[in-house]
Amino acid sequence: MEVDTQFVKDVIELGGETLKKCYQCATCSVICPLSPEDAPFPRKEMIWAQWGLKDKLIKDGDIWLCHQCNDCSEYCPRGAKPGEVLGAIRAKVIQELAFPSFFAKILMKPAGIVVYFAIPIILTLLYLSIASPKIPEGEIVLGNFIPHQHVELAGFLVGGWALLVAAIGAYRFWTGINSTVSKVYEYKLGENAELEAVKASPRFIECLFWSVIDILKHSRFAECGTARYRYFAHFMIFWGFLVLGAATLGDIYYLYILGVEELALPITDPAKILGNIGAILLVAGSFWAIVARFRNEKVGYGTYFDWLFLGTIFAVGVTGVCIEALRYAGSVATYYMYLIHLILVFTLLAYAPYSKFAHLIYRTLAYTWAKSVGREPQQ
Numbered sequence: 001m002e003v004d005t006q007f008v009k010d011v012i013e014l015g016g017e018t019l020k021k022c023y024q025c026a027t028c029s030v031i032c033p034l035s036p037e038d039a040p041f042p043r044k045e046m047i048w049a050q051w052g053l054k055d056k057l058i059k060d061g062d063i064w065l066c067h068q069c070n071d072c073s074e075y076c077p078r079g080a081k082p083g084e085v086l087g088a089i090r091a092k093v094i095q096e097l098a099f100p101s102f103f104a105k106i107l108m109k110p111a112g113i114v115v116y117f118a119i120p121i122i123l124t125l126l127y128l129s130i131a132s133p134k135i136p137e138g139e140i141v142l143g144n145f146i147p148h149q150h151v152e153l154a155g156f157l158v159g160g161w162a163l164l165v166a167a168i169g170a171y172r173f174w175t176g177i178n179s180t181v182s183k184v185y186e187y188k189l190g191e192n193a194e195l196e197a198v199k200a201s202p203r204f205i206e207c208l209f210w211s212v213i214d215i216l217k218h219s220r221f222a223e224c225g226t227a228r229y230r231y232f233a234h235f236m237i238f239w240g241f242l243v244l245g246a247a248t249l250g251d252i253y254y255l256y257i258l259g260v261e262e263l264a265l266p267i268t269d270p271a272k273i274l275g276n277i278g279a280i281l282l283v284a285g286s287f288w289a290i291v292a293r294f295r296n297e298k299v300g301y302g303t304y305f306d307w308l309f310l311g312t313i314f315a316v317g318v319t320g321v322c323i324e325a326l327r328y329a330g331s332v333a334t335y336y337m338y339l340i341h342l343i344l345v346f347t348l349l350a351y352a353p354y355s356k357f358a359h360l361i362y363r364t365l366a367y368t369w370a371k372s373v374g375r376e377p378q379q
């Protein structure tokens with residue numbers, strides 16, 4: 001076993017400052033509604049993190065089965081807040097799996113906020129200086145300011161980059177968790193009437209399918225007790241993104257299939273309706289999560305890593321709603337709001353594999369892995 005003291009310091013810095021209070025009573029593992037009976041979490045993760053066993057934690061699928069409901073933190077007799085420590089471990093693991101990992105380290109530090117905004121602002125200024133768009137007079141038409149095709153192209157490039165980095169992280173994670181020894185085995189009668197261990201079949205596609213269904217329904221999140229709000233807030237944010245994704249597909253259909261030049265759609269248009277529903281879900285869900293963090297002291301305020309992501313989602317939703325309101329009001333401020341919105345969308349998309357967004361990839365894979373090896377929650 002290799003001990004990495006820097007790993008411990010990093011986990012503490014990322015929000016796991018209560019880590020060393022744990023004295024291994026295992027109350028948390030008994031309380032956790034999502035932990036399996038066999039080698040339950042989060043007790044073992046607490047001691048691995050105390051000892052700096054980075055290698056074990058990077059390859060630990062269990063940390064992604066936790067939804068930070070904080071039931072365990074509520075009952076921990078030492079105030080070690082295992083729910084939050086697990087959150088800090090996940091942030092550290094995102095850093096380690098990301099490519100390049102030094103970039104993730106920069107973005108996760110509060111001082112990294114400069115880089116976080118500097119990159120999209122510089123790129124936007126570069127675009128403005130090259131394309132020299134003018135604020136159009138008369139009716140507010142965003143496509144007359146920045147052509148939608150330019151925005152879509154930038155979206156494809158940034159999205160492509162995010163997907164590539166996400167794929168590298170996913171590959172590292174999947175090979176890591178599959179190299180662990182915590183597999184569940186089935187037994188069959190061998191040739192000499194002896195029991196032989198059979199590695200559980202991976203059944204990847206089937207397990208992935210049921211994992212996606214679980215995630216769409218948020219069935220595991222529904223087990224949350226102490227931080228019940230997380231289920232509703234997360235559900236709204238998650239579905240807000242999905243509905244906005246559907247609205248974007250609608251826009252692409254108009255632009256590239258129907259050949260529509262401008263997307264100033266009427267409020268009754270199906271793509272516009274979807275866009276508005278998505279925006280409402282995003283703003284309401286993120287606002288709920290922000291308020292709940294202040295009001296529910298048992299859950300904790302969260303870390304810089306949490307706040308940056310939550311704040312960005314909220315800002316993206318609010319600026320999106322403002323664009324529409326300003327456009328209907330006929331204000332030229334719509335164009336400036338549009339630029340701010342695009343910068344925020346860039347941060348959400350381009351930094352997805354380095355932010356809390358990466359949970360989506362790792363958690364989906366961890367669910368799939370857990371199903372394939374039979375790691376289901378204890379009854």
Ligand code: SF4
Pocket residue numbers: 021022023024025026027028029042043046075076077078079080081082
């Ligand atoms: S985190 Fe708390 S409840 Fe869990 S083993 Fe440590 S002291 Fe016990």
Ligand code: SF4
Pocket residue numbers: 031032033034035041042065066067068069070071072073082083084086
């Ligand atoms: S935060 Fe909730 S899901 Fe995570 S380990 Fe604690 S009790 Fe289990």
